[in-house]
Amino acid sequence: MSMNCMFCKKTVVGQNPVTIPSEGLAHLHCYQAHQALRRTFQSLDIAALSDAELTELKDLVLAEENARQRGQEDDIELF
Ligand SMILES: [Zn+2]
8 A cells, every 4th residue: 555645645654644445545634634625515526527527517507606696786786
């Protein structure tokens, strides 16, 4: 098994690594950062999407954002 952190790729020797089942070793702080920044949304693992699927998701998000911004502008005009 590699003695390098699976996130930052630096050695974990002597730095109290955590073992991630079926993945490898990591610094505790790197693992915690990874957990915090996990690219999942609800049950969707965004990192597992193909490029085409990711583009589709991005377009959907942008379209939704635009729709909401338009909605907010309409609200402001009411006052
Ligand atoms: Zn690390």
